[in-house]
Amino acid sequence: MYEQVVVSADWLAGRLDEVRVIDVRDAWEFDGIGHVPGAANVPFAAFRSEAGDEGMLPGRETWEALLSNAGVGPDDDVVAYDDTHGVFAARFLVTAELYGHPPERLHLLDGDFSAWNREHETTSESSPPPETDYAVRDPERSPLVDYETVLDALDDADTVVVDTRDPGEYAEGHLPGAVNLDWRELVDDETRGLKPESERSDILADVGVTPDTRVILYCNTARRISHTYVVLRSLGYENVGFYEGSLTEWTERGGPVETA
Structure with missing residues (x-):
């Protein structure tokens, strides 16, 4: 394993x-x-x-x-x-x-x-994958959080709500009290990989995201938060909420939004 x-x-x-x-x-x-x-x-x-x-x-x-x-x-x-x-x-x-x-x-x-x-070597040839019969299972523990959970978290001083979109999108409208951390801030443009672990930890700490905090992530359609979620997992964060509905659902349901 x-x-x-x-x-x-x-x-x-x-x-x-x-x-x-x-x-x-x-x-x-x-x-x-x-x-x-x-x-x-x-x-x-x-x-x-x-x-x-x-x-x-x-x-x-x-x-x-x-x-x-x-x-x-x-x-x-x-x-x-x-x-x-x-x-x-x-x-x-x-x-x-x-x-x-x-x-x-x-x-x-x-x-x-x-x-x-x-x-390393690449190829343009494809070999047939082995035959499998994949079956979905209920996860032992799901990071998903719903609209009501996120709404309640806005008033929770022990929770950091993180907007992983770019600063321009954040300025146009974001969840009240959310901090902005563009997912690309954790990536090294030259290597295309993640920045060193210590640097990632410092960037997260600068917006109040530390291993002992409860974190809830959102973007527009849950693509960008996926990357930040994986980064947090790689750093050992355990209390991370993944708002799958993100801003798309939030605005459809009339959730409060503030501008920068």
Whole structure:
């Protein structure tokens, strides 16, 4: 069992025969640009749906079909990657956790596809994945929080509500009292991977997010908070709420909004 949340390209290279690798880029990138050998392609658009379950979750049957077709078993170690600093891959991993895949078996490739491409072999050939019959399970513990929980948290001095959108979006309107932490602040633009752990911890502490605080994350459609959620998991944070409905549901339900 591997409990590292974020893994390096070298880590993955030594375990290609032991893990299932998921590439969430578009099919033309997977085939035309190349991919990690043995990876299965599950494009981001395939697991996002406004007609599925809560928020943008795709629905249980859709998820089961996608993972079965990708050859993922219910207890496989899964490594996901994209070419956008990991934000789309993180969304895949959070979706897997919410549908009951063991969280300790879910891993994000640090530095996205470019980290692999710089040092390791890629391929444009695809081999059929093993046949699986993936079944969704209820997670032992779900990070999901609903509208009412978030509304109550606005008046809770022991909870930090974090808006992971960019400062311009935050200024236009955000949940009252929320702090702004653009998810990209935790990423090193040069390496495309996460900033060093100590630097990440300092950035989080600057907005009041520390391991002993209760944290609730939101953005617009729960994509960007997926990346921040994975980062917090990698740092050992345990009390993190994931508002799947995010600002889309919040405004639809008439939740209070303030401007900067």
